[in-house]
Amino acid sequence: MSSSPARPTSPSSPAPRAVTVIGLGPMGRALAGAFVAAGVRTTVWNRTPGRDGELVARGALGAATAEEAVAASPLTVVCVVDYDASDAVLRRGPVTAALKGRTLLNLTADTPGRARDTGRWAEEHGIRYLDGAIMTPTPTIGTPQAVFLFSGPEELHHEHRPVLDVLGGTHTHLGEDVGRAAAYDIALLDIFWTAMAGYTHALALAAAEGVSPRELAPFAEGIGAILPPLFREWADDVESGSYSGEGNPLTSAVSSMAHIVHSSEDHGIEAGVMRAAEGLARRTVALGHGADGFSRLAEVLGRR
Numbered sequence: 001m002s003s004s005p006a007r008p009t010s011p012s013s014p015a016p017r018a019v020t021v022i023g024l025g026p027m028g029r030a031l032a033g034a035f036v037a038a039g040v041r042t043t044v045w046n047r048t049p050g051r052d053g054e055l056v057a058r059g060a061l062g063a064a065t066a067e068e069a070v071a072a073s074p075l076t077v078v079c080v081v082d083y084d085a086s087d088a089v090l091r092r093g094p095v096t097a098a099l100k101g102r103t104l105l106n107l108t109a110d111t112p113g114r115a116r117d118t119g120r121w122a123e124e125h126g127i128r129y130l131d132g133a134i135m136t137p138t139p140t141i142g143t144p145q146a147v148f149l150f151s152g153p154e155e156l157h158h159e160h161r162p163v164l165d166v167l168g169g170t171h172t173h174l175g176e177d178v179g180r181a182a183a184y185d186i187a188l189l190d191i192f193w194t195a196m197a198g199y200t201h202a203l204a205l206a207a208a209e210g211v212s213p214r215e216l217a218p219f220a221e222g223i224g225a226i227l228p229p230l231f232r233e234w235a236d237d238v239e240s241g242s243y244s245g246e247g248n249p250l251t252s253a254v255s256s257m258a259h260i261v262h263s264s265e266d267h268g269i270e271a272g273v274m275r276a277a278e279g280l281a282r283r284t285v286a287l288g289h290g291a292d293g294f295s296r297l298a299e300v301l302g303r304r
Contacts, residue, residue: 017041019163020073022066022089023080023108024051026138031079031107031167034142036060038166045069047089067094075103075163079134083110083118096125103128103160105150111186112179119152119178130156131178133185142168151180197273201264208267234295245293253294254281 017040021032024046035042036058044052045063052062063069066089070076076099080086086108089095104127106118115131122129130152140146146169150157157164157173164171174180199220206216237243257278264271280297289296 018043018073018075020045020063020069020076022046022069022076022078023085024055025079025081027107027134027141028079029055030138030141031077032060033058034167037142040163040166041073043069043072047085065094066090066092067098070095070098070102073102075105075160077105077107079107081108083108083114086118091121096127100126101128103130103156105130105132105160105164107132107134107148109133109185109189110182112182115151115182116177116179128153128156129178130160131181133181135185135188136169140169142166144169146170148172149174149181149184151175151182152178201269201271201273204269205260205264205267208269209263234293234298237293237295238298241299243289243292243296243299245291245296248293249291250281250285250294250296251290254278254285257281 019035019040020043021028021035022045024032024044028046029051032042032044032055036055041061042055042059043061043063044055045066045068046052052060056062061072063072078086078090080089083106086106090099090104099122104122106115106129119129119131121127130150132151133149134141135147135149136145146167148164148167148169148171150164150171151174153176154173161171174184202220203213203216207213257274260274261271261278264274280300281294284290284292284297284300287300289300
């Protein structure tokens, strides 16, 4: 992998001359706000009129059209709901023409395939393209807690580091493949939303047994603290192919998961997510891996 390590923003980073932000939802406003606060000449545009008022009052320049916004800066940062929305803005004749020779950084969340498709489109139209992912919520933007991932031409990322540094936090370039940042993003969000689904299900199940959410929360935090060491341990298991089940074989895990399903359904609580996980674990046992650890599921899922 061709990558540069994550580096915290330096307060002495030179301020960029100009940047355009397209998309003024919560994250787009946070990005534009950080640029404005750093004294950057910031042009903003949003498909829904009226969202730029607060930013303009703080010193941003409101553009009348997307092509006017793009033409105002050497770097355009796009952050909208998905690539359907970004395509609807960018892949129009006047905007595409205005982007030619300029740099487009797409911080819109979508799939790696969509990122690569946009990279090909950009190359065909003479647009310098970087893709990226924001891994922290809006309040972190402009602070040391922000985390940004980037992929695409490394020299292009290096060229725009002074621009990106004012957004705060750490910035990691993951390689030349423009889809790589989205690949990290989608995998990490898989962890987050699966965990959140599990926690909300646990709150419902506990409540059905007379345990309040506030009573459960401290113990849930204890369960959460077990996970970080397992992330590294299972990553080693999967890379080495060891899949050790010495401490907790899959046969034991299947039994535990079945208890959760049965308890949930006894209370009329839908247990589809856990049923799916239990089904995959039972299939893995049936394939002869009952003595292996839970990490074996990653290998089974990856089989073609």
